[in-house]
Amino acid sequence: MxxxxxxxxxxxxxxxxxxxxxxxxxxxxxxxxxxxxxxxxxxxxxxxxxxxxxxxxxxxxxxxxxxxxxxxxxxxxxxxxxxxxxxxxxxxxxxxxxxxxxxxxxxxxxxxxxxxxxxxxxxxxxxxxxxxxxxxxxxxxxxxxxxxxxxxxxxxxxxxxxxxxxxxxxxxxIVLEFLDPAADDGAMFPTGNLVDELEVPGVGRLQATLISAGIPTVFVEAAAVGCRGTELRETINGDPAALARFEAIRVAGALRMGLIDSPEEALLRQHTPKIVFVAPPADYTSSSGRRVHAAEIDLLARALSMGRLHHAMMGTAAVAIATAAAVPGTLVNRAAGGGPRERLCFGHPAGLLRVGAQVRAEAGRWLVTRAVMSRSxxxxxxxxxxxxxxxx
Known part of the structure; x- marks a missing residue:
């Protein structure tokens, strides 16, 4: 000693x-x-x-x-x-x-x-x-x-x-500007697809948008995983079966994105990718007791970090949400009502968050030039x- x-x-x-x-x-x-x-x-x-x-x-x-x-x-x-x-x-x-x-x-x-x-x-x-x-x-x-x-x-x-x-x-x-936040090669969608179909052990087949902007992220529709998109932290984190399903989806997404070569590697890479489930706007009560109305928001988003539902929203995941929402055809864009957009407001467990992203299509692929949000x-x-x- x-x-x-x-x-x-x-x-x-x-x-x-x-x-x-x-x-x-x-x-x-x-x-x-x-x-x-x-x-x-x-x-x-x-x-x-x-x-x-x-x-x-x-x-x-x-x-x-x-x-x-x-x-x-x-x-x-x-x-x-x-x-x-x-x-x-x-x-x-x-x-x-x-x-x-x-x-x-x-x-x-x-x-x-x-x-x-x-x-x-x-x-x-x-x-x-x-x-x-x-x-x-x-x-x-x-x-x-x-x-x-x-x-x-x-x-x-x-x-x-x-x-x-x-x-x-x-x-x-404090205003943050993330410049060229996609992967090093500029490819926002590592598979080249706006929507992929994943075969997830114990879950089955489901659609996912896989993006690398801000942070590698796996997006799925809330309804496809038995959720509404209005869940608070305790609902998900108190359900071991739900957490296991989300981890299985995260691992399947990481494999498809080429971030890992085997499922076992996911144990050493818990920070990325993130997994976010999204849904169209709906009324809900935030963790502070505030009533959030569907008319205030463009979509609902819930994100998991290190195997647990986040109490609010990670900043890097917010960049991914803003970027995916700006590209017509992604699951996030669909949940937000479709069409091009540079700004949106989404609902998370603690309330609202406004973010923006600028994207463009070039030579057959999507690029993001910047994403903006406010913090303190x-x-x-x-x-x-x-x-x-x-x-x-």
Whole structure:
């Protein structure tokens, strides 16, 4: 048993959108954790409190949900025209896994604000009052994100009246622009089809729209999986059989998209792809008790993250929803009533979300140039996180 004093590592806990995570500057991490590998994974797991067979993360900073089991590492950018390199790790709760396969759209807002706090934005680009466009290089997926960070007195302004469903208190609005958010080769639909037919063990045959925009996502119709699209988190997460069906669909989609070569590989890739079920507009009551009316929304969407229904909506999945909705013929576009569209409002378990995407058809395939949404962010705590010296 070690008697060495615990490590004290500078860290900041931030909320971004409807998620929160522990943020680090790369240069503040222990040397062994400044590069990818087992040491970095072990350190972040210990910070969050995973793997935890009890599923509580009591011995760490995680909140025992996929939305609160996250870590972010930022560094001065090595890319021309960018302010910071932003790396995101999704820490599994019970399992021994840190998944680096995708981005977190919610925490992208916080990453932009943190880049200002960390001193990564050149002083001549930081207005005394106004908006600072922080240019992030999203290192997980190799894409650019523009983060419109409000500034007052030369500092990030956090207070405001922007309300985000799924977050209890209003804050300053942060606009996110995801540039060219499709896969590296620009192909939004990895199979080349707007709708595929999947053969899912234990489920049968069903239609799916498979897209890689924001994050790889498998879309299915709510009715096809025995749902209405109005479900809240407890309804799905309290039904082990439903969760098993959604995981089987996710695995089948991942195989068809070429993200994995065998079903067993899905155990090591839980963060991507996401699975979202959609339905035409309908009245429902959100998790806050607010009545959402069908006339307010274009469609219903429910998303699963790390094997559980999300309490609101992941930012990256919102990008996928906006992009798929903009392409006539996808299941998402059909649920929204069909036809071309650049903006939409959809209903999720916590309320409403407005998103937009610009797409175009070129040389027989669909391309997306940008997706836009609003979030907010603020610092919850800053100081040092302590971890046992033998953690990694």
């Amino acid at each position: 070690t008697t060495a004093a615990p490590l004290r590592i500078p860290a900041t806990v931030m909320r971004g959108g409807s998620s929160k995570g522990v943020f680090f500057r790369l240069e503040d991490l222990p040397e062994a954790a400044q590069r990818p590998g087992a040491a970095r994974d072990r350190l972040l797991q210990r910070v969050i409190g995973s793997p935890d067979a009890y599923g509580t993360q009591i011995d760490g900073l995680g909140g025992a949900t996929s939305s609160t089991s996250k870590c972010v590492i930022l560094a001065p950018s090595t890319r021309p025209g960018h302010d910071a390199d932003y790396l995101y790790g999704q820490v599994a709760i019970e399992r021994d896994l840190v998944d680096w396969s995708g981005n977190c759209g919610n925490l992208s807002a916080a990453a932009g604000a943190f880049a200002v706090h960390a001193g990564y934005v050149a002083p001549d680009r930081l207005p005394h009052d106004g908006v600072c466009t922080v240019r992030l290089w999203q290192a997980n997926i190799g894409k650019t994100i523009l983060v419109q960070v409000p500034v007052a007195g030369g500092q990030v302004r956090e207070s405001g009246d922007f309300v985000l469903d799924g977050v209890a208190f209003p804050a300053a609005e 962010a603020r610092i919850l705590m800053e100081g040092w996180v302590r971890v046992p010296a033998d953690s990694f």
